[in-house]
Amino acid sequence: MTTVDDLRQRVADLLAAHPPESTPRQDFLDARFDAGLAWIHFPEGLGGLTAPRSLQSVVDKELAAAGAPDNDKRRIGIGLGMAAPTILAFGTPEQHQRFLRPLWTEREVWCQLFSEPGAGSDLAALGTRAVRDGDDWVVTGQKVWTSGAHKSQWAILVTRTDPDVPKHRGMTYFLCDMTASGVEVRPLRQITGEAEFNEVFLSEVRIPDAHRLGAVGAGWKVAQTTLMNERVAIGGTEFPRDGGMVGVVTETWRERPDLRTSELHDRLLKLWVEGESLRLVSSRLRQQLAAGAPGPEGSAVKVAFSELNQAASGLEIELLGDEGLRYDDWTMRRPDGVDFLGREAGYRYLRAKGNSIEGGTSEVLRNIIAERVLGLPSEPRIDKDVAWKDLPR
Amino acid sequence: MSDLLYSEVEEDLRASVRDLFSGRAAPAALIARTESAEPYDLKLWRTLAADLGAAGLAVPEALGGHGASAREVAVVMEELGRSVAPVPYLGSAVLATSALLATDPSQAEVTERLGKLAAGTLIGALAVPLSTAPGSEFPSTVTATADGTLNGQVRSVADASVAELLVVPAVGPDGPGLYTVDVASAGVTITEAISLDLTRRIADVGLENVTAKRVAVSSAAVSALDTALVTAAGLLASEQLGIAEWALAETVRYLKERYQFGRPVGSFQSLKHRLANLYTDLVNARATARYAADCLASGDDIAIAVAVAQARNSPIAVHATEEAIQLHGGIGMTWEHPAHLYLKRAKSDEIALGTPGRHRAALAPLIDLPA
Numbered sequence: 117m118t119t120v121d122d123l124r125q126r127v128a129d130l131l132a133a134h135p136p137e138s139t140p141r142q143d144f145l146d147a148r149f150d151a152g153l154a155w156i157h158f159p160e161g162l163g164g165l166t167a168p169r170s171l172q173s174v175v176d177k178e179l180a181a182a183g184a185p186d187n188d189k190r191r192i193g194i195g196l197g198m199a200a201p202t203i204l205a206f207g208t209p210e211q212h213q214r215f216l217r218p219l220w221t222e223r224e225v226w227c228q229l230f231s232e233p234g235a236g237s238d239l240a241a242l243g244t245r246a247v248r249d250g251d252d253w254v255v256t257g258q259k260v261w262t263s264g265a266h267k268s269q270w271a272i273l274v275t276r277t278d279p280d281v282p283k284h285r286g287m288t289y290f291l292c293d294m295t296a297s298g299v300e301v302r303p304l305r306q307i308t309g310e311a312e313f314n315e316v317f318l319s320e321v322r323i324p325d326a327h328r329l330g331a332v333g334a335g336w337k338v339a340q341t342t343l344m345n346e347r348v349a350i351g352g353t354e355f356p357r358d359g360g361m362v363g364v365v366t367e368t369w370r371e372r373p374d375l376r377t378s379e380l381h382d383r384l385l386k387l388w389v390e391g392e393s394l395r396l397v398s399s400r401l402r403q404q405l406a407a408g409a410p411g412p413e414g415s416a417v418k419v420a421f422s423e424l425n426q427a428a429s430g431l432e433i434e435l436l437g438d439e440g441l442r443y444d445d446w447t448m449r450r451p452d453g454v455d456f457l458g459r460e461a462g463y464r465y466l467r468a469k470g471n472s473i474e475g476g477t478s479e480v481l482r483n484i485i486a487e488r489v490l491g492l493p494s495e496p497r498i499d500k501d502v503a504w505k506d507l508p509r
Numbered sequence: 510m511s512d513l514l515y516s517e518v519e520e521d522l523r524a525s526v527r528d529l530f531s532g533r534a535a536p537a538a539l540i541a542r543t544e545s546a547e548p549y550d551l552k553l554w555r556t557l558a559a560d561l562g563a564a565g566l567a568v569p570e571a572l573g574g575h576g577a578s579a580r581e582v583a584v585v586m587e588e589l590g591r592s593v594a595p596v597p598y599l600g601s602a603v604l605a606t607s608a609l610l611a612t613d614p615s616q617a618e619v620t621e622r623l624g625k626l627a628a629g630t631l632i633g634a635l636a637v638p639l640s641t642a643p644g645s646e647f648p649s650t651v652t653a654t655a656d657g658t659l660n661g662q663v664r665s666v667a668d669a670s671v672a673e674l675l676v677v678p679a680v681g682p683d684g685p686g687l688y689t690v691d692v693a694s695a696g697v698t699i700t701e702a703i704s705l706d707l708t709r710r711i712a713d714v715g716l717e718n719v720t721a722k723r724v725a726v727s728s729a730a731v732s733a734l735d736t737a738l739v740t741a742a743g744l745l746a747s748e749q750l751g752i753a754e755w756a757l758a759e760t761v762r763y764l765k766e767r768y769q770f771g772r773p774v775g776s777f778q779s780l781k782h783r784l785a786n787l788y789t790d791l792v793n794a795r796a797t798a799r800y801a802a803d804c805l806a807s808g809d810d811i812a813i814a815v816a817v818a819q820a821r822n823s824p825i826a827v828h829a830t831e832e833a834i835q836l837h838g839g840i841g842m843t844w845e846h847p848a849h850l851y852l853k854r855a856k857s858d859e860i861a862l863g864t865p866g867r868h869r870a871a872l873a874p875l876i877d878l879p880a
Binding site for chain 1: 510511512513514757761764765772773775776777778781782784785786788789792793795796797799800813817820821866869870872873876877878879880
């Protein structure tokens, strides 16, 4: 059992052997991974110590205080939040060794090839085909809404391997090399004017069977692990009081007394209260996780955050009056990572519209809460026992 | 960082209180009792307050209590909300007890009264309108003479109809003061009002040349009263959580059983989403209520925590009970179904100890968001 004192000692040893001021960033990240201080709840040899996840903050704080470099969680968020836990849960020892270290040390950026033009919320309807050919699989299809595909080396990918069985049963999960021949990434311009997402076209891309994650036909089960982790990653983010999108509006409020009206004041206070209560919900969620009993609140937090972000960013535009009529820049940009708060009010308002769609739409999350948390019956389903190929599309 | 979870001791306490209420405050009996000559169940009160020790949880052991904290009281309040049990817990164990605790408890009068309140052998009430918000101006409807004789009226006092002791704010020649008054004293009249909330009654208190004992004066009296109001407002957020929990659980249960159009009503997405929204509200209400209770226990960040909890949980409890009635359909509108008891409690609680708007306004200077 790793204690706080053990961790402090390990951190001290790491800092002594690799002084942050004289160690190149990449070398420090490598050394931290090898010392088991990357994600301490991971197994030894894979960047961790099989220690309680709740103690990660001890390591992070000590390293930050010492001025140590850290990986850019914004840039590799999908790898950390979705790919890594799934690879850990379903990967072979060879896959663990091959992928986890470069993922955490930021040598390889990951993206997620899940959604398709005809399969978003109904992910199991996806049609990207993978056909076995010797030791390889040959993959053909189209994916969409892929954040960061243009700078990723690897992707987690869900495909259809058996169209003759009902949709949930004929899927298989792969780790896809984004530099392989047949992978084409095209920017997908959004309502903000920028292209943070991509369309990805896969034309006879060859993936070795060694890069299959989980059993043939078990893709849905593997994908569930990814999606569950995605919600934890979104809901478990720590933010300070008066922070996030609400913080941006309160800052404007404080700096601009000329814009204040009593009607906007009460609305702002309402949003502040909601923001504070969500901060407490997230804290509670993390405390439950640390106590070893993660609650089902993650989906609720995600729904509530989306609504709060949309309301707060909408209020900001109103508050700005004349200035709210302007937009900072419509030129098509390719941002480095997702930044909800970056740029100006108009951008925040438009970008926040994605919050209730990405990572599970609010509608799907409400179904999940209703069925899995409250135990309500599902709607009658016509696709349950029908082969994928016979489903109306 | 505050502990927002429930401890094992708190869960044990919850189990005992819930067990007591589910056996002795079942909905059908509650409805019958509201129309009886004894709308409060004082036998149940004695079991809760004395046998389970719930009245003295936040009172130090040296003063006859259990030396626990607001966290444990909050758990009792949650169960009170979940059951709307007709007992004077808010008035006696929370409002009157907190007010006396916030005076100098080494005074003989206070020590003795607190001991009995904590033991559950004396029922108290704080003589302010239940709508009084923390931070309100000190009430001046009761005046005191230099020798401690009180005159005046206080309307809408929670639990006063069964109280034996009143803690009365009054303005005397030395300024604001807090006084203790035996309800049995000459000159005290308690006039029961018809309350919107059938399970928590309010009454008007009349005082005519009543002999009283002063237990706090001037700024000490003002701060003792405010402490009582802040404490009660913070704990009321837990009652509101309990109300919302009941509303959601009962509605989910009903929608699983009720068939229409050949399906359980709860399988329709439009209704599922409304319940998912109630669940999201509930998750928020629990976090703010726990934080307020923890802050009241530790003494940190109380003002913000209480204002947030009240501003958030009042509308959540009201909305949850309104949805419960709507989603129960015609049954929700009937007198026999207990949903109305919860709606009445939730709506009264929204006004009690400051409306959400008052709490938001109180928050503004605390978080540097000036009007």
